Amino acid sequence: MDRRNRRSAPGLAVAAALLLSACHSGGRVVLPVAFEDPAPAATLRYPEDFVSHEATVRGVAAILSRQLGLPVPDHVTVYIYSSRAVFEQGLVSDGRLPAVRAAELSEFAIGVGKRRQLLLQDDGGRPATRDWLRLVAHELTHVAQIELAQGEGRAEQWLAEGMAEWAAFSVLERLGLDALGERRAAALEHVREQAALRDARLDLDTLGTPRGFTVRHQREGSLATYQLAFLMTDYLIRRHGFERLLEYYRGFAGGRGRREGFRLAFDQTLEEFEAEMLAHLGRVLR
């Protein structure tokens, strides 16, 4: 899933939402996208190669697969919903989520990646905007995680979200729209204020489950929680390489449990990693 941006002008947001629902009431677009064609040339360019929703999904999938080695299935179905309410309905009818979870998710998320499905809310934006590319890349990474693990929800939730953020920024960087180094610096700046860090604990046990991750970011704030997940995953990637995350996910297909999967992939227990990460953050945030 990917977080909803908090709007700074609520009055304006409400007005825009009313206008949109008047124009596209009940709007739901279903877009099957196949990846069986030859992969696009390595010279994908922004924005000319991202002019339609289909081209965007294909282009982002090509970068994720070529640059990061993420396995993209031979097809995905992309659902685009025109409002929060239609998105919530779609999470139930298309994504087959329980109604309670759909209501909770649609409060803060604008995208969900399921098995060979991207469920996205579009407030009328064009396919080639930076935020839309980031959203598509984030959710396509979740689709790839499900392919690797051959199932959903097996990995640490903070790692699933951090990896999706990292891969999305990496796609943007490849297209000249962002830089991972700047993201790292910005994330450190935001994480500085987190209550969990002031208490000198990360509580990876809670952050590890989908439900716990949701609770945590309701309490600590969405942006700060995703940025903490990004920083922890970035730390693992800088130490072990991105490929190690793929191995971590493949381990679940072989029947590994959550804690065992982490220990075997990263050569340390979750507790050891948590202590090390806290010490690292303590140093860089001093």
Ligand SMILES: [Zn+2]
């Ligand atoms: Zn996500």
